[in-house]
Amino acid sequence: MMRELRKRMTFFLWFAVSAFILFIFLQWGMNVSGRKSGGRNINVIAKVNGISIKAQTYGETLNKLLNNLRDSQNLTYIEPLTERIIEENAFEELVQKAILMNEIKENNIYVTANEVKEIIKNSPPKEILEDSTMYTHGKFDFQKYLDVLLNPANRYWLYEQEMRIREEYPLRKLQLMFSSGIKVTQPEVLKFYQEESLKVKVRYISFRVEDYLDKISLSEKELKDYYAVHKEEYKVGEGIKLKSVSFEVKPSLIDKMEAKREIDDIYNLYKVGINFDTLAMNYSQDINTNQGGGDLGFIKKGDVAPEMEKVTYSLKKDEVSEPFQTSFGWHILKVTDIKGKERKISHILIKIVPGYETISGIRERVDNFKNQVKEKEFEESADSFKLEIKELVLYKENADLVPEIGRVVNISNFIFNKKMKKNDVIGPFVGYDSNFYLFLFEEDVEPRTTSFEEIKESIEEKAKREKALELAKENAKRCFEEIKKVKSLSQAATIFSKTARNTNFFSMWDFIPEVPYSSEFYGLAFTMNEGEIGLASTKKGTFIIELLKREDVEKEEFEKASGPLIIDIFIRKRNAQLTYWFQKLRNDAKINDDRNLINIY
Numbered sequence: 001m002m003r004e005l006r007k008r009m010t011f012f013l014w015f016a017v018s019a020f021i022l023f024i025f026l027q028w029g030m031n032v033s034g035r036k037s038g039g040r041n042i043n044v045i046a047k048v049n050g051i052s053i054k055a056q057t058y059g060e061t062l063n064k065l066l067n068n069l070r071d072s073q074n075l076t077y078i079e080p081l082t083e084r085i086i087e088e089n090a091f092e093e094l095v096q097k098a099i100l101m102n103e104i105k106e107n108n109i110y111v112t113a114n115e116v117k118e119i120i121k122n123s124p125p126k127e128i129l130e131d132s133t134m135y136t137h138g139k140f141d142f143q144k145y146l147d148v149l150l151n152p153a154n155r156y157w158l159y160e161q162e163m164r165i166r167e168e169y170p171l172r173k174l175q176l177m178f179s180s181g182i183k184v185t186q187p188e189v190l191k192f193y194q195e196e197s198l199k200v201k202v203r204y205i206s207f208r209v210e211d212y213l214d215k216i217s218l219s220e221k222e223l224k225d226y227y228a229v230h231k232e233e234y235k236v237g238e239g240i241k242l243k244s245v246s247f248e249v250k251p252s253l254i255d256k257m258e259a260k261r262e263i264d265d266i267y268n269l270y271k272v273g274i275n276f277d278t279l280a281m282n283y284s285q286d287i288n289t290n291q292g293g294g295d296l297g298f299i300k301k302g303d304v305a306p307e308m309e310k311v312t313y314s315l316k317k318d319e320v321s322e323p324f325q326t327s328f329g330w331h332i333l334k335v336t337d338i339k340g341k342e343r344k345i346s347h348i349l350i351k352i353v354p355g356y357e358t359i360s361g362i363r364e365r366v367d368n369f370k371n372q373v374k375e376k377e378f379e380e381s382a383d384s385f386k387l388e389i390k391e392l393v394l395y396k397e398n399a400d401l402v403p404e405i406g407r408v409v410n411i412s413n414f415i416f417n418k419k420m421k422k423n424d425v426i427g428p429f430v431g432y433d434s435n436f437y438l439f440l441f442e443e444d445v446e447p448r449t450t451s452f453e454e455i456k457e458s459i460e461e462k463a464k465r466e467k468a469l470e471l472a473k474e475n476a477k478r479c480f481e482e483i484k485k486v487k488s489l490s491q492a493a494t495i496f497s498k499t500a501r502n503t504n505f506f507s508m509w510d511f512i513p514e515v516p517y518s519s520e521f522y523g524l525a526f527t528m529n530e531g532e533i534g535l536a537s538t539k540k541g542t543f544i545i546e547l548l549k550r551e552d553v554e555k556e557e558f559e560k561a562s563g564p565l566i567i568d569i570f571i572r573k574r575n576a577q578l579t580y581w582f583q584k585l586r587n588d589a590k591i592n593d594d595r596n597l598i599n600i601y
Contacts, residue, residue: 046091047592048098053091055598062090073287077356080249084409084430091595099585104170107177111169119165120149120158178581179574184566192569193558195508201549202525203502204515205493207476208541212468218460226463227452234455239395239445240415243378244405245387247366247428247436252358259352263323263330266348276320276334279348285329286349294346298339308333312343366428366436373425378440393445407432411439417593469541476542480535489533489546505551516540 046053065086066078078086104110124145128134134144148154218226227234251259266283270276277293284290301309305326315321315335323330329351337344354362365385372381382389392403399412408431420426420441427438452459475496482492490500503512508522515521518538528534528547536543 042597045595048095049102049590051098053094065090073285074283079353080430081434088410099589104174109170109173111166116162116165120161182573184569189562189565194553197553199505199507199551200525201503201505203489203500203546203548205498205500205544207472209465209468209472212471216464216467218463223459227459234450236450237396237447239393241393241442241445243440244390245382245438247362249354249362249434251352251354255355255358256352259330259350263350267323267332284348285351294348296345298342298344300342312345370425473537473542480544
C-alpha cells in the first residue's frame with residue numbers, strides 16, 4: 001500500500017532494551033567508509049567515561065551495519081543521508097557498549113571459570129540447537145553435544161564460545177542486578193487486562209478548536225498583553241550565528257539510465273523463466289516487501305500512486321507488467337489475486353538515486369570549495385561556485401532543526417561541543433533533504449528573550465487557539481445543559497448545528513477516527529455507566545460523550561489470561577526500568593567525540 005511504499009528505512013539513535021544483549025556480539029577491534037584523515041594515523045576517535053573508542057573498532061562496526069543494509073535492500077550504493085544516519089547509529093552503539101562496560105567494571109561484575117564451564121555444558125549455543133545432526137528420535141541428544149565439546153578438532157570453536165560467554169554474561173548479570181526487585185501485583189494484572197479487554201461504545205458531539213478559530217480576532221494590545229504574560233516562554237538559550245551554503249544531491253542522467261537498465265535486466269530475467277518472488281527477494285530495493293516476494297497485499301483504487309493504480313487495474317490475475325515509473329522509482333508489478341474491486345499485488349522496485357560517481361563528484365566540489373575558502377572570503381567563494389548564502393542563528397534547544405534548511409544530521413551535537421574560531425568552516429553535514437551543507441562560524445549568540453516583533457505571528461496563532469479552545473468549551477457546556485432539557489444528545493446537537501456520531505466498540509488502546517487520542521476522552525468513556533453523559537475537555541477541543549454500551553471483563557476469561565499477563569507485565573516493567581536507568585547513565589556520561597579527526601563533519 002501507499003503507506004508501505006512511503007516508508008523509509010530509519011535508524012533510532014537511542015537505547016532499545018529489547019536489544020540489550022546486542023552489544024555482546026559487536027566485534028571490537030580501519031578503513032572508515034573510505035574517509036580521509038589528512039595523512040594522520042588516527043587511533044582513538046572518542047572517549048566515553050575514560051574508555052577509548054578506536055577508529056578501527058568504529059570502522060568495523062560501521063562496515064557491519066552498512067553491509068547489513070546493502071544485503072537487506074539489495075543496494076550497490078548507499079545514499080549520503082542514509083550513510084550519515086548509519087554512521088551516527090554505529091557511533092551510538094559503541095558509546096552504549098562503553099557505558100555498559102564501565103558499569104560492569106564499577107560493579108565488579110565478572111564470570112568465573114566454573115560459570116563458563118557450566119554455561120557451555122548446559123546451554124548449547126543456537127547453531128548447535130539448530131543442527132539436525134544433534135538430534136536423536138526428534139530430541140536433542142546431549143551426548144552428541146558432549147562429544148562435540150570433547151573433540152580436539154573443535155578447540156578453536158570452544159575458545160570462541162568461551163570468549164562470547166565472558167563478554168555476554170556480565171551484561172546479563174548487570175541486567176538482572178537492576179531488575180531483580182521488580183514485582184507484579186494482582187491489581188496491576190487486572191488493570192492491564194481491563195485496558196486490553198474492556199470495550200465501550202459511545203455517542204459523542206465534538207466542539208473542536210478548529211471550528212472556532214475564524215470567530216476569533218485579537219487586537220495588537222491583546223497580543224502584547226498575551227506576550228507579557230507568557231514572556232518567560234520565549235526565552236532562548238545559547239546560540240551560534242552561522243552562514244551556510246548547500247550542495248544539491250540529485251540523480252544524474254547516467255543514474256536514471258542505470259536504474260532503467262537494471263529494471264530492464266530484471267524484467268528480462270523474468271521473461272526467461274526466473275520466478276517473480278525470487279527476483280523480488282534478490283533485487284527489489286523495497287525493504288518492507290522484498291523478503292516477502294514483493295507482496296504489497298490487497299489494494300483498492302486510491303491506495304497507491306496513480307501510475308501504479310493504472311497498471312494494476314490493467315492486469316489479469318497472475319499477469320506481470322512491463323517496467324513502469326512512479327515517484328518511488330522503477331517497478332515491475334504482478335497481480336496475484338482479485339477479489340471484487342480489490343487487487344492483491346506484488347512488485348519489484350529499483351530506486352532512482354545518485355550513484356557513486358555522482359556523489360563523488362559532489363564531494364569533490366565540496367572539497368574544492370573548502371580549499372578555496374582557505375585562500376578567499378566565504379562570500380567570494382560562494383559567488384564563484386554560484387552558491388546562495390543563507391544567514392541564520394542555530395539555538396541549542398533547536399537540536400538538529402536548522403532555520404531555513406530543516407533537519408541536519410547531528411549538527412547541534414558537533415557545534416555546541418566544539419570550540420570554534422571566527423570564520424571556521426565546518427562540514428560537510430548532510431540534511432534530511434539529502435543535500436550537503438557547509439557552515440561558516442561567525443559568533444556566539446548569548447541567551448535572550450525573543451522580542452514581540454520577531455514572534456508576533458506565532459503569538460497570534462497561539463493566543464487565538466487558546467481563545468478558540470475556551471469558546472469551544474463554553475459552547476459544549478451550553479449544549480450539555482440543553483441535553484438535560486431535551487433528554488436527547490442527537491436533538492441537542494442539531495440545535496448547535498452539530499452532528500452526534502456513534503463509534504464502534506473500542507478498547508483503551510484503539511484509535512477512533514475523527515477523535516484525537518486523549519486521556520480525558522478515553523478516561524471519561526471508560527469510567528461512565530451505560531446511559532450516562534459527560535463532558536471531556538482536551539487540548540483539541542471539548543467532547544460531550546454518552547456511553548451506549550460496555551463489554552465488561554469476564555472473570556473466567558481474566559483467570560485464564562492472568563498467567564501470561566504476569567510475564568508480559570513483568571517484561572514491560574523491567575524494560576521501562578532498564579530504559580530509565582540506562583538513559584540516566586547516557587545523560588551523565590562524559591563523552592569526548594573527536595570523529596572530526598577522520599573527517600566526519
